Amino acid sequence: MTTITLKPGEASLADWHAIWGGADVVLDPACKPEVQASADAIARILAKGEPVYGINTGFGKLASVRIPDGDLAALQRNIVLSHAAGTGEPMPAAVTRLMMALKLASLAQGASGVRLKTLELLEAMLAKNVIPIVPAQGSVGASGDLAPLAHMAAAMIGVGEIWIEGQRLPAAEGLRAAELEPAVLGAKEGLALLNGTQYSTAYALAGLFEAETLFQAALVTGALSTDAAKGSDAPFDPRIHALRRHRGQIETADALRALMAGSAIRESHRVGDERVQDPYCLRCQPQVMGAALDVLRKAADTLGTEANGVSDNPLIFVEDDTALSGGNFHAEPVAFAADMIALAVCEIGSIAERRIAMLVDPALSGMPAFLTPKPGLNSGFMIPQVTAAALVSENKQKAYPASVDSIPTSANQEDHVSMAAHGARRLMSMVENATAVIGIELLAAAQGCDFHQPLQSSAPLEAVRTLLRAQVPHLDDDRYFHPDMEAANALVRSGAVVDAAAAIELPGVTA
Known part of the structure; x- marks a missing residue:
């Protein structure tokens, strides 16, 4: 240890x-x-x-x-x-x-x-x-x-x-x-x-650490979904993102492009594809995920500062034996940081759910309805997408900023408060919800790529598929779906999905 x-x-x-x-x-x-x-x-x-x-x-x-x-x-x-x-x-x-x-x-x-x-x-x-x-x-x-x-x-x-x-x-x-x-x-x-502020800061840091794993896993599953949908990697061209100058967007596009590099699935439709542009859930991943990365990094900076600070009251200054009363205990910086993390986590799950919805829709994906070889007899991924939608909706409700609320306490002596505590405490449950969404996307994207066999995706994405298929086989006919989802969620939560794609250096939040 x-x-x-x-x-x-x-x-x-x-x-x-x-x-x-x-x-x-x-x-x-x-x-x-x-x-x-x-x-x-x-x-x-x-x-x-x-x-x-x-x-x-x-x-x-x-x-x-x-x-x-x-x-x-x-x-x-x-x-x-x-x-x-x-x-x-x-x-x-x-x-x-x-x-x-x-x-x-x-x-x-x-x-x-x-x-x-x-x-x-x-x-x-x-x-x-x-x-x-x-x-x-x-x-x-x-x-x-x-x-x-x-x-x-x-x-x-x-x-x-x-x-x-x-x-x-x-x-x-x-x-x-x-x-x-x-x-x-x-x-x-x-x-x-x-x-x-140590309670609020501890919860916010725990939420941040889990959000970093979530973010990186969502980059991997987003790239896999793009390949499953035979989407284009042209929107990840570095020239596009250099013109906008946002660091997170640039790094996210680099990671997505690297994750798809060498994919035979991508090469198969580079010429002759009648589609001009992909849906936003594929095309705008660098813009959405990159913005989430920038926000998470800002929150990390704030929380790193707070963790190293002194926030009790009064404070003792030994040079002149003075006890000064102030307000370092007010956790507004932590509340703002927690709200930023909540917004990022919510959006990571939200755009992932849209990719799942796109994959199960034959009009958009070009694959069998609900990713099942025998739609009608089988429902395939119909209800996992519903579950993802439910989780995203729940996170939208949880993402409402806590920092804008206040209620007077202590007979109005403490008349403006930060609400950082429950703002930070909600983060772990939000990450849990979003993790389940990314787990469902992992299952759906891997199933989608199965329809393109014998063509394979890139080496890092195939490593992720191999990791998943060691626990969850391809879905032919309907089966009890819950164990598949639990297995995929565990792979996302543990960081195994990110580790499997380790040949690609994914952008981080806290490093």
Whole structure:
């Protein structure tokens, strides 16, 4: 298993991808002096005896309430317990681990006033795979992802539940089993743990990573559909795209052209084809998919920046022992990034569904109706296309921007919020829907190419067909279709489709 040395403020998207995939995490010890200096600054701020938000006052609308020094430990415990008010199904463990690592990296930058021993507990929980059970609903994306992060913090103090070695245990019992001591939070620590954008950012990153695999697989199936329909590769000519200058469009056209290079199917209709232009779902792939690629890259840039930032409040500046209250917890950048990913995922599935619809229509494809040798007796791909249409419609509803919504909270103190949390959380289900659409396209495109035998497609596309045919045979007569779809979906989801076409370097999002 890979081990990522987490350098606060300097982690790459590849680092976060590896952590999401299960890599071990160790904190770069070089950050310890700054962490200690920040904790020392808290002690000096308290010694002044002045009211400082989040350190010796109440929270939110209660910020004007001064808390006596003897109650400061109780104050931090109380904010964790009171804010652990999430609901719904638990976060996936992989996303929770990523959230924990993001929080660790943020606190380790020495601007949050958290002690080393508290960070060491979070690091040890990651090392021993002690994962808090965090209800996935309850954050509005400002003031930070309070409820989910509070559930994480609650597990650290021995309250709530955790996963450990596949078992769901009370947090205190799970910590004992891992030989870890529950945290006793010091001044500012409870607030620092539960304030920030790490929940939204973790979900958005997970959605981004899955969207990258989806995008690349859709390039492969789009090229295969083009060959199945005896479409032209002329729209992928680099001269067309150089004139428009969009990087994603240029790279997407290059990839599609390379995927089809050497196809005997393409060569068979290069001369004498009466069609002048293909439908947009074939011809405009570089424009649509290229735009999706550019949007995904912009989202990746935003999320990479956010993942390396500090987003709790107030922030501690040791040079003059100042605690400054601001609004870094507002997750608007994450909300915008999540909305961009959602739009791209929706369009990737939408244009793929149009290719499926084109392939099953004999008037457009020139192949047997619904890609079955005996239409009428057999329905062939009739209903898989309907399923694809249903999934695309569902994604259209989910793609409505979350960032344009807001609802006041905390007695109007927190009067504008980002809604980044559910904007990010919806991404994985959207990718799942779009993955199923691409899986159906893989089946349909491979079936279409079968009708052109003995002519073959290009080497990379034939490698993809061979991969599929090892699990799913050609459809002659109708059979129970669901297992075929599940097998194709798994090949797309796992990245196997992209790997099979590895002779072609496909454009990426996060590299």
